[in-house]
Amino acid sequence: xxxxxxxxxxxxxxxxxxxxxxxxxxxxxxxxxxxxxxxxxxxxxxxxxxxxxxxxxxxxxxxxxxxxxxxxxxxxxxxxxxxxxxxxxxxxxxxxxxxxxxxxxxxxxxxxxxxxxxxxxxxxxxxxxxxxxxxxxxxxxxxxxxxxxxxxxxxxxxxxxxxxxxxxxxxxxxxxxxxxxxxxxxxxxxxxxxxxxxxxxxxxxxxxxxxxxxxxxxxxxxxxxxxxxxxxxxxxxxxxxxxxxxxxxxxxxxxxxxxxxxxxxxxxxxxxxxxxxxxxxxxxxxxxxxxx
Amino acid sequence: xxxxxxxxxxxxxxxxxxxxxxxxxxxxxxxxxxxxxxxxxxxxxxxxxxxxxxxxxxxxxxxxxxxxxxxxxxxxxxxxxxxxxxxxxxxxxxxxxxxxxxxxxxxxxxxxxxxxxxxxxxxxxxxxxxxxxxxxxxxxxxxxxxxxxxxxxxxxxxxxxxxxxxxxxxxxxxxxxxxxxxxxxxxxxxxxxxxxxxxxxxxxxxxxxxxxxxxxxxxxxxxxxxxxxxxxxxxxxxxxxxxxxxxxxxxxxxxxxxxxxxxxxxxxxxxxxxxxxxxx
Numbered sequence: 001x002x003x004x005x006x007x008x009x010x011x012x013x014x015x016x017x018x019x020x021x022x023x024x025x026x027x028x029x030x031x032x033x034x035x036x037x038x039x040x041x042x043x044x045x046x047x048x049x050x051x052x053x054x055x056x057x058x059x060x061x062x063x064x065x066x067x068x069x070x071x072x073x074x075x076x077x078x079x080x081x082x083x084x085x086x087x088x089x090x091x092x093x094x095x096x097x098x099x100x101x102x103x104x105x106x107x108x109x110x111x112x113x114x115x116x117x118x119x120x121x122x123x124x125x126x127x128x129x130x131x132x133x134x135x136x137x138x139x140x141x142x143x144x145x146x147x148x149x150x151x152x153x154x155x156x157x158x159x160x161x162x163x164x165x166x167x168x169x170x171x172x173x174x175x176x177x178x179x180x181x182x183x184x185x186x187x188x189x190x191x192x193x194x195x196x197x198x199x200x201x202x203x204x205x206x207x208x209x210x211x212x213x214x215x216x217x218x219x220x221x222x223x224x225x226x227x228x229x230x231x232x233x234x235x236x237x238x239x240x241x242x243x244x245x246x247x248x249x250x251x252x253x254x255x256x257x258x259x260x261x262x263x264x265x266x267x268x269x270x271x272x273x274x275x276x277x278x279x280x281x282x283x284x285x286x287x288x289x290x291x292x
Numbered sequence: 293x294x295x296x297x298x299x300x301x302x303x304x305x306x307x308x309x310x311x312x313x314x315x316x317x318x319x320x321x322x323x324x325x326x327x328x329x330x331x332x333x334x335x336x337x338x339x340x341x342x343x344x345x346x347x348x349x350x351x352x353x354x355x356x357x358x359x360x361x362x363x364x365x366x367x368x369x370x371x372x373x374x375x376x377x378x379x380x381x382x383x384x385x386x387x388x389x390x391x392x393x394x395x396x397x398x399x400x401x402x403x404x405x406x407x408x409x410x411x412x413x414x415x416x417x418x419x420x421x422x423x424x425x426x427x428x429x430x431x432x433x434x435x436x437x438x439x440x441x442x443x444x445x446x447x448x449x450x451x452x453x454x455x456x457x458x459x460x461x462x463x464x465x466x467x468x469x470x471x472x473x474x475x476x477x478x479x480x481x482x483x484x485x486x487x488x489x490x491x492x493x494x495x496x497x498x499x500x501x502x503x504x505x506x507x508x509x510x511x512x513x514x515x516x517x518x519x520x521x522x523x524x525x526x527x528x529x530x531x532x533x534x535x536x537x538x539x540x541x542x543x544x545x546x547x548x549x550x551x552x553x554x555x556x557x558x559x560x561x562x563x564x565x566x567x568x569x570x571x572x
Contacts, residue, residue, distance in 0.1 A: 005395040006473045012394035016402055019387035019448060025428075026421060026440040027409045033420035091307040094300045101301075107560055108308040114552035115315075116502035116520045122545045123318045126334065132538055134317065134334045168311065170567070177568040226413045230504040234524060248415045255419045256509070264419060271416040279411055 031272070037265035056266035065242050066250070066267070073246045076160060077224035084164045085216060088171030093201065095172075096179040106176070112169040118230030124162035125235050148236070152243030155236050159244055162235065163228045170223075171216050178212030179205070218282050225271075247271060315549070322346075322542035329538045341539070349543045362547055365519040369501050369551070372518055375438040376500030377493050380447045385485070388451035389477055393463070406445045414441070414506060422509050432513040441506055447492055450569070454488050455481070491566025494559050498552045519548040 006012075038056055042049040060066050095105050127135045128148055139146040148155040182205070190204040206213075226248055232238065238245030238253060245253060247267065255264025317334050324339035350362045390396075391403050414421060421440055430436030458481070466476045482489075507521040517525065526541045556563055 006393055006476075007395055008473055009396075011473055012390040012396040012399065015386045015390035015394075019383045019406060019445070020402055022383065022439060022443050023406055023409050023445070026424060026443040027412070027417075028405065030417045030420035030424050031412055033423065034417045037420065087307070087310075091304060094303050098297065098300055098304070105304050105308065106564075107557055109304075109311065110560065110564070111553050111557050112311050113563075114498050114502075114556040115549045116504060116552075118502075118504040118520050118523060119545050119549045120314075122523045122541070123314050126318065126321075126538065126542060127314060129538075132321075132329045132333050137333065165311065165314065168307075173564055173567055177564070222413075226415045229415060230520075233504070251416065252418060252505070256422075261419065268416045268419075272412055275411055275413075275416070 034265045034268045034272075037261055038269045041262050052262070056262040057270070060263055060266045060270070068242055069245050069247055069250045072156070072244060073225070076156065076163075076228075076244075076246060077221055079160050080163045080167065080224040080228070081217060081220035083160070084167035085171050085213075085220060087164070088168045088216075089175050089213075091168070092172050092175035092179055093205070095176055109172050110169050112166060113173070115166060116230060117163075117166055117227055118234050120162050120166045121159075121231040121234030124158060124165075124231070128158050128235075150240055152240055155240060155244045159228070159231055159235050163224065163231050166231070167220060167223055171220065174212055174216050174219075175209070178209050182208050214285055218278070221278065225275075247274075315546075318542045319546050322539050322546055324539055326535050326537050326539050330535060345539045345543045346547075349540050349547065359514045360517055360522070362519060362522070362544055364515065365517050365522045366547065366551070368516060369518040369520065369548075371434055372437055372503060372507070373497045373501035373552075375434060376441055376503075377496035379438060379442050380496050381489055381492060383442060384445070384447035384451050385482070385489070387445075387448050388455055389481065391448075391452055392455040393473070393476075406448055409443055409445045410449065414444070418505065418509060425510065430510075432511055432516050434516075437507060437510050437516065438500075441500065441503060447496065450492060451485070451488070454485060454569075458484060487562065487565070488569070490559070491562045491569070494555060494563040495566050497555060498563075501552045519544065523548060 039051060039053060040049040041052045041055065091109060095102060095109070098105075127133050130136060130149070136146060146154050148158050186204070186208070190200050194200040194203065225246065228246065229248055229252070232244060232246060232249050233252075236244040238249055242250075248271065251264050251267045251271065254260045254267065258264075317336060320336055320338050321329055321334045322345055323342040324335050325341055328339065329335070352361055387406065391399060391406075425431060425436045425440060428436070430439070462480060462484075463476065466480055471479065501518075502520055503518070504520050504524075507516075507518045508524065511517055511521070523541075523544060526544055
């Protein structure tokens with residue numbers, strides 16, 4: 001906070017009121033409702049509900065579908081985060097190293113940031129379409145009996161590819177900014193001390209890039225959990241057999257399409273706890289963040 | 293410092309190609325007839341039906357559903373994108389100003405309530421949020437579409453960080469010159485935040501335009517469909533047609549991604565600055 005501040009009795013409340021009102025109505029109240037609903041069981045007509053303790057949670061946690069979805073979410077997030085970060089880092093290092101045409105590459109590599117996940121998923125759907133998709137034919141020609149409608153592995157492959165495609169740009173922006181914030185003197189010293197470019201990258205650049213890398217990792221996990229909803233909804237809708245439904249997609253499927261209010265709310269609450277845990281970890285690491 | 297390295301350029305060009313190719317194929321294919329696509333698959337080069345496809349998508353009502361065309365959906369997306377970004381900027385500049393520049397008893401308590409909204413994305417509380425909006429009678433309205441999305445406090449945090457970085461001396465000087473809280477905000481703080489506001493505006497416009505889940509829940513009335521969610525409707529429609537209108541579906545995807553991509557390309561410097569600054 002500032003040392004110098006205004007003293008005014010009503011003005012600050014007036015200024016903060018719009019934000020606070022919206023948050024209370026559209027955030028605090030619904031979040032509280034989700035927690036409340038997770039302990040209740042509603043009858044099929046939605047007329048009455050009764051307190052059932054942790055029954056909803058027990059049911060969710062012991063369900064096979066939920067376990068499938070949890071495993072898929074884990075594998076999916078790990079692969080999407082790893083692949084999109086690896087590709088983006090490679091591109092950022094190369095773009096940082098060249099002098100001519102850097103700004104052109106920057107534009108050509110960042111525009112995908114603006115494409116909606118749902119639109120990316122839609123275009124991906126057509127690329128992998130059975131009757132018109134070129135990628136489908138290409139994969140079949142290599143001897144892979146590619147069929148995302150029936151095969152969970154193939155379906156996962158398509159959603160992961162599209163999700164990675166969509167995320168490379170954002171990661172590229174952060175990595176390039178991180179690389180360019182490494183002081184010139186450090187780079188030049190490293191260049192003199194270590195002629196081997198590959199070793200220089202591992203021993204000097206990468207450690208200096210660690211804080212950015214951690215931040216990008218958090219962003220990517222959040223992206224894989226929440227923002228890929230559009231990709232999954234347009235490409236697979238969780239099919240085949242719920243094999244490509246992330247935990248977030250399942251909240252929507254069970255609660256909105258399946259009308260299982262208690263179960264869906266319990267899933268929401270589990271996700272809330274997950275996100276909270278992630279945030280705590282994030283703050284812990286950020287506190288220890290080393291400044292060079 | 294370094295020489296031209298062909299291998300580096302090759303890797304970068306492969307990256308560019310990886311990102312561009314899907315959109316290129318989609319665009320090229322959208323200019324062909326659906327019969328061509330069905331017979332020969334997606335196309336890598338342009339056909340002769342650009343105007344035919346795009347004017348049909350933009351103007352014909354009967355193409356997908358009975359009441360909407362892409363022009364109307366683009367309009368709705370524009371309203372959502374602008375409403376979301378402008379609303380967010382107004383609300384968050386004010387709230388951040390109160391938090392940083394005023395001493396008031398409930399200040400830090402409010403700050404933590406606002407902060408907590410960052411923790412839980414809309415996706416984990418969709419059903420209760422839907423109920424609230426429905427109880428307020430805001431389904432199928434722009435207000436119901438925009439207001440709940442503004443609830444997350446990302447921009448508030450950004451402005452709070454920025455205000456905290458503004459030197460103390462500026463407020464001191466303004467006070468000596470007799471500026472009150474209102475004058476200080478309008479004449480000094482807002483002009484100082486100009487580039488920050490522009491950066492946030494661009495990012496939030498793109499985020500607002502690209503919303504998918506919330507519009508799907510909020511709108512059953514087709515006249516409120518946004519272009520990004522309209523895509524889902526088209527996917528459903530495709531299955532009904534005898535000759536699936538792949539060209540039109542692809543054209544709509546191109547129309548849905550073009551405005552935000554143009555904004556990001558044209559204002560690249562600001563938007564990159566906004567993204568990178570918000571990391572701190």
